[in-house]
Amino acid sequence: MVDLKDWLNQQREKGGLRSLRPVIRRGKGRLVLAGDDARELIDFSSNDYLALAEHPILIAAAHEGLRRFGAGSGAARLMSGDLAVHHDLEEAVARLKGKENALTFGSGYMANTGIIPALVARHDLIFSDRLNHASIHDGCRLSGARLVRFRHNDLNHLEELLKEKRGAGTPLIVVESIYSMDGDRCPLRELVELKERFGCLLMVDEAHATGVFGANGGGVIEEDGVGSGVDLAMGTFGKALGSYGAYVAGNREMIEYLLNRARSFIFSTALPPAVAAASLAAVQLIQQEPAFRQELHEKIAYFKTMLRNGGYSADLGPSQIIPFLVGKSGATLDKAGLLRKQGMFVTAVRPPTVPDGTARLRFSITRHHSTADLAQAAKALLEIMD
Numbered sequence: 001m002v003d004l005k006d007w008l009n010q011q012r013e014k015g016g017l018r019s020l021r022p023v024i025r026r027g028k029g030r031l032v033l034a035g036d037d038a039r040e041l042i043d044f045s046s047n048d049y050l051a052l053a054e055h056p057i058l059i060a061a062a063h064e065g066l067r068r069f070g071a072g073s074g075a076a077r078l079m080s081g082d083l084a085v086h087h088d089l090e091e092a093v094a095r096l097k098g099k100e101n102a103l104t105f106g107s108g109y110m111a112n113t114g115i116i117p118a119l120v121a122r123h124d125l126i127f128s129d130r131l132n133h134a135s136i137h138d139g140c141r142l143s144g145a146r147l148v149r150f151r152h153n154d155l156n157h158l159e160e161l162l163k164e165k166r167g168a169g170t171p172l173i174v175v176e177s178i179y180s181m182d183g184d185r186c187p188l189r190e191l192v193e194l195k196e197r198f199g200c201l202l203m204v205d206e207a208h209a210t211g212v213f214g215a216n217g218g219g220v221i222e223e224d225g226v227g228s229g230v231d232l233a234m235g236t237f238g239k240a241l242g243s244y245g246a247y248v249a250g251n252r253e254m255i256e257y258l259l260n261r262a263r264s265f266i267f268s269t270a271l272p273p274a275v276a277a278a279s280l281a282a283v284q285l286i287q288q289e290p291a292f293r294q295e296l297h298e299k300i301a302y303f304k305t306m307l308r309n310g311g312y313s314a315d316l317g318p319s320q321i322i323p324f325l326v327g328k329s330g331a332t333l334d335k336a337g338l339l340r341k342q343g344m345f346v347t348a349v350r351p352p353t354v355p356d357g358t359a360r361l362r363f364s365i366t367r368h369h370s371t372a373d374l375a376q377a378a379k380a381l382l383e384i385m386d
């Protein structure tokens, strides 16, 4: 057993100790930190990219879900927690992802730690991008399969490893389509080509892509037109969809298998009906309102242009997630503090969330941000990122 006091002191000394500080939401992407009510901050750390969390249609859907079904679903889906709204949601997700069927999970973490161990075990192989989210990594470790990590987005490296280690059986390749802490995008078409050439299963986590990319918000999978080449299209409802929970879409057989084998699905209470109803409304809304997506992309482009015009030369990536690399945790916290003094709430992302020495400020642009907010943020960043 680790010595708690020692561990906490060590973390405190190296600037790695985390703590909770409640925020009070003021709506429209504004918040105040509890205890500091005088200062309203612009939130640049939210994953509510399309500003759907407070959209009246989602709120009305949640109310209706509560009214019709009650506050909780009362049991796991395979017991008596299986409600019509879960099925409606799964059908809508399957259509969005161009798949036959879908299955919902309590959260993205639960989805990844349930799906991967259901598919592969001790004598199997997983090829996983080195920057995959902790939930994917934990799912891989939990499976007991042999884990081979390839260099981030490096398909030559993946191909080399496939040639060297593939062996018999069907390995699993797992990637994110938009990386959560780097904001870059995986070369999905080439990955599909590789997985087909080497006879693997391909799982893509679209947590940060669904709603933001694709003509209907179906993610990079939709935008790249590779629906049929992706065996497992996983994603969450807690980010651009403004709600909570997660899903995986796949063919009928795959989903039937997972609902019989994914332990985080089987042994956990079904999503609360109000949450499932809000997620369903969000899935419908992102398809009915492509203008939301367009508005978000215009804001992203504006922010990046302001930074470039101000002389910022590092790569700003292709998405709404923009990392500003600082290096050391302490220095990153200091910069986040400076931004806070200027009215902006930005997350200082530190190890173990990101590799050692790559602590960063992670900006996420949402539809809440006005051009004035974005100009203010770009100006402040140019001053602190020398």
Ligand SMILES: Cc1ncc(COP(=O)(O)O)c(C=O)c1O
Pocket: 107, 108, 109, 110, 112, 133, 135, 176, 180, 205, 207, 208, 236, 237, 238, 245, 246
């Ligand atoms: C890529 C990725 N996958 C999965 C998750 C986990 O999703 P959830 O927050 O719903 O547990 C996250 C959350 O940050 C993520 O970024």
